[in-house]
Amino acid sequence: MAETDKKLVVILGATGAQGYPTAKYLLQNSSDLFRVRAVTRDRTKPVAQDLAALGAEVVEANFDHEGSLAAALDGAHAVFAITNFWDKADYDLEVTQGKLVNKLASHLPHLESYIFSSLPDGRKSADGKFQNILPYNAKAAIREDLYTYPALASITTELFVAFYYQNWLKYQIVFGPIKNGNGTFVLSMPYPSTTRFPSASADDVGVVVDSLLRSGKKYHGKTVTLVAEMLSQADTLESWANHLGIKAVFEQASSQDHQKRMAASMPEHLAIAVTELSSNLFYGEKTFGDDANLVDAREIIPANFKLKSWEEYVKEEGWSSIL
Ligand SMILES: NC(=O)c1ccc[n+]([C@@H]2O[C@H](COP(=O)([O-])OP(=O)(O)OC[C@H]3O[C@@H](n4cnc5c(N)ncnc54)[C@H](OP(=O)(O)O)[C@@H]3O)[C@@H](O)[C@H]2O)c1
Numbered sequence: 241m242a243e244t245d246k247k248l249v250v251i252l253g254a255t256g257a258q259g260y261p262t263a264k265y266l267l268q269n270s271s272d273l274f275r276v277r278a279v280t281r282d283r284t285k286p287v288a289q290d291l292a293a294l295g296a297e298v299v300e301a302n303f304d305h306e307g308s309l310a311a312a313l314d315g316a317h318a319v320f321a322i323t324n325f326w327d328k329a330d331y332d333l334e335v336t337q338g339k340l341v342n343k344l345a346s347h348l349p350h351l352e353s354y355i356f357s358s359l360p361d362g363r364k365s366a367d368g369k370f371q372n373i374l375p376y377n378a379k380a381a382i383r384e385d386l387y388t389y390p391a392l393a394s395i396t397t398e399l400f401v402a403f404y405y406q407n408w409l410k411y412q413i414v415f416g417p418i419k420n421g422n423g424t425f426v427l428s429m430p431y432p433s434t435t436r437f438p439s440a441s442a443d444d445v446g447v448v449v450d451s452l453l454r455s456g457k458k459y460h461g462k463t464v465t466l467v468a469e470m471l472s473q474a475d476t477l478e479s480w481a482n483h484l485g486i487k488a489v490f491e492q493a494s495s496q497d498h499q500k501r502m503a504a505s506m507p508e509h510l511a512i513a514v515t516e517l518s519s520n521l522f523y524g525e526k527t528f529g530d531d532a533n534l535v536d537a538r539e540i541i542p543a544n545f546k547l548k549s550w551e552e553y554v555k556e557e558g559w560s561s562i563l
Contacts, residue, residue: 319355323378
């Protein structure tokens with residue numbers, strides 16, 4: 241197929257945990273069908289250069305600068321849309337950025353597919369116990385805005401990615417085990433060690449997005465969940481410690497104590513947000529809400545594709561930064 245006949249897929253957040261493997265997967269597996277435009281604020285980043293070497297068109301744009309973002313989206317047939325709450329940890333900023341992405345996407349004349357990496361509305365899970373899960377609530381506000389563009393909403397697939405395996409490393413203070421003075425790693429959380437909740441490698445977003453794009457309109461209007469395993473922290477901690485030959489223990493903290501510990505390294509409103517986020521994991525699969533129309537990504541990806549297990553992830557990850 242001639243380059244110009246291929247569909248242009250614009251990947252926002254293309255240097256990130258979800259965007260990078262998505263761009264890479266498309267480049268390595270579907271370059272006969274799709275051209276990839278990878279969006280970053282800094283094209284000199286090693287991962288951006290890596291994508292360029294694989295054949296991506298790497299462009300610089302900022303969610304805060306409408307002109308740059310409009311240029312990055314220009315000509316798109318498909319968009320992988322993601323905003324990053326944690327970049328500034330600012331609810332209002334993320335909502336403003338998400339609304340801008342929606343608005344610009346709604347003007348794209350050739351857009352056939354809008355894949356919105358979102359999250360459930362945190363205020364609706366756990367019988368309304370948690371009103372302050374800011375990254376979830378921001379996605380809900382962006383979703384509400386998206387539905388003010390009916391044509392865009394009609395070609396949208398939402399993707400709920402489960403708790404990343406990568407979170408221990410990415411956000412160690414919030415989610416990971418911390419080494420104490422005796423050299424033992426302590427994972428302290430406001431739920432029992434046996435609580436099982438949906439987990440996945442962010443790397444597997446790639447195969448899901450590729451499969452959605454290959455499915456045409458089939459999943460428009462649906463919400464797809466990416467879950468590789470229902471894991472308890474007792475299990476994850478044990479296999480991790482065994483693999484690394486270290487000692488690790490789980491401690492259940494009260495939510496008040498957890499929030500206090502979080503507040504030592506972040507403003508109070510974020511300490512509340514991350515405490516509620518972690519406490520909500522106690523509700524397992526229900527953290528995805530009670531939408532009966534959720535589609536399991538395993539029904540979409542190729543039958544022979546095996547989503548990464550925690551054990552596999554532990555073996556291939558480099559852990560030196562937290563040891
Ligand atoms: N952690 C989890 O378990 C989990 C699960 C589901 C959903 N989420 C959601 O995933 C989102 C984060 O995605 P991620 O984990 O892929 O993020 P990430 O690894 O931290 O990467 C963030 C990406 O967003 C881009 N970005 C940030 N601010 C930008 C801006 N102002 N303009 C342009 N690009 C910008 C960055 O691009 P640059 O190259 O310019 O830095 C980077 O590519 C969060 O909103 C979170 O709520 C997380």
